[in-house]
Amino acid sequence: MEKTNIAIVGLGTVGTGVAKLLLDHGDRTSRHAGRTLWLKKAVVRDLAKHRDVDLPAGVATDSLEDVINDPEISVVAQLIGGLEPARSIMLRLLESGKDIVTANKALLAEHGPELFTRARELGRSIAFEASVAGGIPIIANVSQCLSANQIRSLEGILNGTSNFIVTQMDEKGAPYDVVVRKAQELGYAEADPTMDVDGTDAAQKLAILAHLAFGATVDWSDIPRMGIDGLDPDDLRYSRQLGYRIKLLALANLADDGLELSVAPTLVRIGTPLAEVRDAFNAIRVVGDAVGPVFYHGLGAGQMPTASAVVADLIDTAVGRTRLTFQTLEYFSIDNPPRAKLRDADTLVGRNYFRLSVANHPGTLASITSVLAKHKISIASVMQHEGENGSTHLDPVPLVIMTHEATEGAARAATQEIESLDSITGPVVRLRVKD
């Protein structure tokens, strides 16, 4: 049987998983590739560090040159995180004639156009299934399986760490800090989970999907985003009372006047599929104009789910499918004009959840509702709770308002105006509501 020599660069969580699949399950990779995928080299920084995989003698090396200078190695799984040296290493690998498989969404979101253009110039390919939604093969599904469709919308829970944290806060009533520590202990969250919890990671993944699904060329940092790092357990509780769960939702919606993109904690109705996505799972609902709605659910991260995606890409690359896809689709080409432009965020229409802390005296509700009325925002429901035990009638009380549809511009203006009312004793929490 023919063989394709593979190298792994970066033997961390994902790299180790990929090595295991290649070494322990050669039968299944060769069955699907029609050839042996032979792990020839694994580049590590520190040869002495223990790895959770038994590499055959001669495979581990601390020299990237062993891969660069080996013409027999044709495909490389580049599994170093972050921007540098990942970017420079990827460019050197491409220039030495390797096809690349990667899981690094940050790198693609930041340097995609440069890397893809260079790969195309060199006649090489970059496969990146593992970069979005881990075990859910959403890249192949959007760019190939649903290729007969104009995708109309795409909604997803794309960050497993955030979803784990929100689920635990919601179900256990645990405070944010405690849950973050638990997520770190379980290996879901990194030592510095900032990019996960502030919406960056989800926005980077959304930027990649928006390019594939809509031909949009967006900088991830231009996507309006809000993380779960400021989420108050009260809002989870009130939402539940109203029949919703809060999820960090990445959303792309194509309208006549452009593409709406956003990442934000969003009230999702209990019982709908996205609301029931728990813990470290990811899910994506895609609507195509021919196929209708298609819903995907699976593990969004973790060693083996991510390795599953990387190895599928290695197989596709070894078989030659990736190159055909890569050449045809012209991913992130600087020559292709974008097919969709971002909509003006102020014109977006949606429902809102407001939580205010209000002084407990007559006229307060009237002043708030008249601000909303002025901005043509009609109210769907109001929930005013009594103060906590021991509070006096003078203490501020929480007020929760659900609105009907309104433009983002109106909702933002109303929020500012409400915040400046005398009877409001703190910042106004405003969250998006999905119907």
Next chain:
Amino acid sequence: MEKTNIAIVGLGTVGTGVAKLLLDHGDRTSRHAGRTLWLKKAVVRDLAKHRDVDLPAGVATDSLEDVINDPEISVVAQLIGGLEPARSIMLRLLESGKDIVTANKALLAEHGPELFTRARELGRSIAFEASVAGGIPIIANVSQCLSANQIRSLEGILNGTSNFIVTQMDEKGAPYDVVVRKAQELGYAEADPTMDVDGTDAAQKLAILAHLAFGATVDWSDIPRMGIDGLDPDDLRYSRQLGYRIKLLALANLADDGLELSVAPTLVRIGTPLAEVRDAFNAIRVVGDAVGPVFYHGLGAGQMPTASAVVADLIDTAVGRTRLTFQTLEYFSIDNPPRAKLRDADTLVGRNYFRLSVANHPGTLASITSVLAKHKISIASVMQHEGENGSTHLDPVPLVIMTHEATEGAARAATQEIESLDSITGPVVRLRVKD
């Protein structure tokens, strides 16, 4: 831009949808294929019959020879249903050098090995995404996206017509016959819906998936199957009281001693994703050893969802990806020994739902439970209802028993023995329960 000439053979529901996508959305097909997909011919039986699509002059023909003898046509969407003339036409198309895309699962389930072997001999390919689960791209997902996995199990609602009927019976309490007529009016069920409702269609799809996922070479007719045609509304009602819905579930489960395959109405716990699949939707839950569980949900049939799958296959075929996949994977090769054998059905273990009609006198329950005990089947719950209004204490009453896990052999033997008890006044209904 280069162009690939396409023909459609059979301009019925699906064929018309494919023609619409090719004619109305050339931009998106060419963007994904890197070439124009040009609909050159559409073969119909009756040129005078009205079609719901405007074909350009010269495209419609009633002569298959116009396709066979046109060397410029390289890819054909073969969208005639049934076995003949579909089989002979497909062989002739392959022999005249065409690559084939088809949605005909009956044909593949019956003549797959012959057709695939012939295609391989001739250096041609057959793509068949649309043959299983309509708009859900399960073929590509199982055979490519999850290729790094040993699939462990696969559970699906694969027949939209049956699911529509069961959903309507369950939610509206309507009797079987009424709902079947409604399904026919809505175009979900054919004039003769036998293959849909008796489990044949789901078994044919399961045979295809079992081949892709497990390398099993099974005749669909060897798959133990039961349809929804005999389903009694009482069982839907009692199941719901117990916290379950009944779904026509196709199941594949790999164990050390072989592969379990079956199609049967099954009690699925309310709130789990499969239980919430409504009307004409399909869903599939796949468990891979690396990726874990992945769940897919989408429209299982209908003109445009199915056409979406056919056109994605046309694009993959025009780009050349299908040929690479087809050559490597050796679908349905008579040379490849099957990798998984069917398990002896009697050794399968599962829970059971029994509904009996019992004489309302002392000792009845004791005689039934002692039969179960004899076969080592322990009881999880018993529900005995009073007779209907107006019945006397002598009339038979329904008795519902949920069991813990037992082998299929024991459950079958117990069923026979219970049926022969004097106190049992009718056939025993036994349904599978999924945990």
